[in-house]
Amino acid sequence: MEAKRTLPKSARGAGVTSIVDGRGPQLAPAPVDPAAGNGHADDHVARNPGTALDLDVVRALRVNRSAVERRAATLPARRTVKKEWQAAWLLRAITVIDLTTLSGDDTPGNVRRLCAKARQPVRPELLESLGVAHLGLKTGAVCVYHAYVATAVEALRGSGIPVAAVSTGFPAGLSPLRERLAEIRASVADGATEIDTVITRAHVLRGEWEALYDEVKAMREACGDAHLKVILATGELATLTNVARASEVAMQAGADFIKTSTGKEGTNATLPYALVMCRGIRAYQERTGHLVGFKPAGGIRAAKGVLEFMYVMKEELGDRWLKPDLFRVGASALLTDIERQLEHFVTGRYSAAHRHPMV
Numbered sequence: 001m002e003a004k005r006t007l008p009k010s011a012r013g014a015g016v017t018s019i020v021d022g023r024g025p026q027l028a029p030a031p032v033d034p035a036a037g038n039g040h041a042d043d044h045v046a047r048n049p050g051t052a053l054d055l056d057v058v059r060a061l062r063v064n065r066s067a068v069e070r071r072a073a074t075l076p077a078r079r080t081v082k083k084e085w086q087a088a089w090l091l092r093a094i095t096v097i098d099l100t101t102l103s104g105d106d107t108p109g110n111v112r113r114l115c116a117k118a119r120q121p122v123r124p125e126l127l128e129s130l131g132v133a134h135l136g137l138k139t140g141a142v143c144v145y146h147a148y149v150a151t152a153v154e155a156l157r158g159s160g161i162p163v164a165a166v167s168t169g170f171p172a173g174l175s176p177l178r179e180r181l182a183e184i185r186a187s188v189a190d191g192a193t194e195i196d197t198v199i200t201r202a203h204v205l206r207g208e209w210e211a212l213y214d215e216v217k218a219m220r221e222a223c224g225d226a227h228l229k230v231i232l233a234t235g236e237l238a239t240l241t242n243v244a245r246a247s248e249v250a251m252q253a254g255a256d257f258i259k260t261s262t263g264k265e266g267t268n269a270t271l272p273y274a275l276v277m278c279r280g281i282r283a284y285q286e287r288t289g290h291l292v293g294f295k296p297a298g299g300i301r302a303a304k305g306v307l308e309f310m311y312v313m314k315e316e317l318g319d320r321w322l323k324p325d326l327f328r329v330g331a332s333a334l335l336t337d338i339e340r341q342l343e344h345f346v347t348g349r350y351s352a353a354h355r356h357p358m359v
């Protein structure tokens, strides 16, 4: 009979509470113990209250594109995780996925199936083989259009999985501000506890930082207790300096997370955008003491790809930013590849993607 592989004890283990720095060529395992931060309710940082708009800080930001691109190009080669450590990191990745469906042909049935997948992201027999069936692995959130918030809330009841809504005239965000704010309030009223909003890109392209600050601040107010993820649509902001400045303004205005993309831009999440935004988060924390989360989203479909974003988090912000309250990955199809990789780890064989349907 074929021997199945499992995770090493240290990657499974109760009591593993942080990702430990690897001294050798490999990273140490990511913790996959719920006590190490798989939970949602019990592991939240204090919210970023924002600050007054500080234009001196915003205007002083400049990004050297070629330096950032060089760093982004070397990062995946310098950091790799293999075999059982990779399986452990992929299990960790599942806990930060905002499992997303944002299609014109979404239906209540699709959304319910996606929610079932969020509750049980990996087939039970695979989790058994990996020795982690007891962990109650689930995704970070389910992310849908406002129209499906109530459906998702109902389907996820009792699971502890939050529902995130893309509100504010997603993806272009060009409807009148009062309508965008009303949409946020409606999503919160329907039970969304996380709101992903888009910004007016023209404010960034024209350097209208006060207008951007006021817009994000109004969105934060409309969210109430719901957490605000501000989508910058980085692929439409023209320069990395604009990405850095827009990140800073969004954080000053009270963003709980800054997020790269809607998934609908020509260029979505990339490592250079992630580097610039994570460095902005670090500088903001050093200056104000407030912690802001990061969410790369759009076009992240391969297990290898999500690991690269995790390396950025670990290198630029540290282990604290690898938990769901400060790190999410917005993705509609990534889970399929992660499950395939886990199956390969356990059985030595790849299965067809259609054996891991999302909906």
Ligand SMILES: O=C[C@H](O)COP(=O)(O)O
Binding pocket: 100, 102, 143, 261, 262, 263, 264, 297, 298, 299, 300, 330, 331, 332, 333, 334
């Ligand atoms: O926020 C999430 C994105 O819209 C998902 O994009 P994706 O379909 O390319 O994974």
